[in-house]
Amino acid sequence: MIELIDIQKVYRTSTVETVALEEVNIDIKRGEFVSVMGPSGCGKSTLLNIAGLLDLPTNGRVLIDGRTTEGMKDKELAAFRNKMIGFVFQSFHLINELNVIDNVELPMLYSNGISAKERHEKAIYAIEKVGLGHRMKHYPSELSGGQCQRVAIARAIAAGTSILLADEPTGNLDSRMGEEVMQILFDLNTQGTTIVMVTHDEKLAKQTGRILRFFDGRQVFSQVNSSLKQEDHVV
């Protein structure tokens, strides 16, 4: 589903050059639930942004659903993100001026050929999926952190996107709310959504299908949990 080939990412400012990713090769299959772990600054968020077409790699290629994204114009990338990819962020990033349902509808405002009614229905469906059917008209300030993150998840999946990229989705939540959110992610994964999640929580990561470990911009380890088999990727 997501193929990263020989990815390199270098951040250049006038004074420093930071190599955030180096020789990264990852193939994430449809329906997988992958955790990305590693110390702070090792390039996890950078990886997620590149996989989600939010940022371009300095070198290397990104294939989504078998299609190469190289050379795509801003407009095509935007359309691609809209159709295929949903994002969940550590700090939720809901729009405070909009209520739950309007927040969830937001990505679909940019989808082509979807009627207002359809949009509304899809949003309601997604909100019910994350268990907030009774909070449709609430504003973010009236919700708990866990509820906010669930709204964010609903927003990410409402359009029917098949890839969910979550950067520390439980990072701002206490463990009970974190588990609630995780449960929703597991459910979504069971229903077929491909999920890549950055986390610092070893326990959560262990529950996912595979853990990718990063160090200093390189992927150093890939651990498949289901078979409890560990393979070293020496790169």
Add this chain to the structure above:
Amino acid sequence: MWFSYLKLVFAGMAKNKFFTALSLFGISSTVMIIMTVVLLFENSVAPRKPESRLDEMLFIKRVKVVVKDQSVSIGNVGRRLAVEYLAKLKTPALINVSSTDRFEIFYQGKLISQQVIVTDPNYWRIYDFDFIKGRSFNLAEYNAKAQVVVISSSLSNYFFGSLDVIGKMIKLRSQEYRIVGVVKDPPYTSTNCFAEAWVPSSLIDIPAESEGSGSWSGECYLTILPNTPADKQRVIDDVNDLMRKLNIRLASKKTTVTLTGPDDAKTVYVRGYQSDEEFKGVTQFYLKWVSFILLFLLLPSVNLMSLNITRIRERATEIALRKAFGASRGVLVKQLLIENIILTVIGGVIGLTMAYAVLRIFAYQLFNVSPDMGDVDLVITVNISAFILTLLVCFIFGIFSGIIPALRMSKLNPAEILKGGNK
């Protein structure tokens, strides 16, 4: 998509009350000033009763008489030139000669000084007055130099209240006149028709031709209504022809008589602000105005632009989110511009309303009329073209002030903005 988007725009405006108020103030005060001038112009040249056919009319109001090495005089058209020459043109048209003056009007101990139009029967055919009672004076009365008068309903009320006035006698400049008709008051904005009474001009003698400027310049102005709009040019040609012949004849007396016009109503109005030497046509005048408006818009545009730029940081997350979830740069720029235009249009409508209010409050000063009768309603309308102009101005305004902030916002890197922990 637009409904949800608008909802967000208004939510944003409500949240940032200070910003909204500040920008609205800048826009609306600018639009107010521009539209006051525009409405003033439009209402002065608007064809409305009794000037319903204003667009078809031609006017001759000014004449310049030069007697070589002696004198130059500019004034209204002399009665002799108006009646004996211009009004006798064979052109297919109705030609009226009028003059306006203040008369002392007297009835049973009440005396009032009012504007009176001294005119001929064609006047009533060119202008479509509403007669509340009676009729206009006719050709027979005119030729017989009958002392008859048509008065406005406000003058009628002032002297007679609700009494029937037809046939009653009132005094104008100590002469007895018989009232034959009462008309609905023409609006103050009507430069050609505003008066309280109308009397036949046959009562005034036509001066004999004399040396100098005396017989050529005077107190009259002509209104010409060509039979068909296509005859307009013919009228102009005929008048020019007549004047050429007159000037050939006057050459021996070293006298040159030059008319201003025949002009249409808009030209007459524009000329009112310029000397004949300055006047370069109505289009030129409009262009001058348009460039002035654009220049005038620059300041509040820059102001709004800087306000918008200061808000970029505040709005970064929202913009980044939109990008992450699939808004392309182009769509984003379009949205931000539309948002800005919505703001300017709201400001514009407020400004237009304020301009209308200013015109109503200061109408007498702005239209340069002095209504002592008091009970006449002032007719000021905001027509479609003024409204469209407002929208256009706001549109330009919105684009001016929105494009740079919008482009900047669209270039924000969402990855950078959305990552990280607590915001």
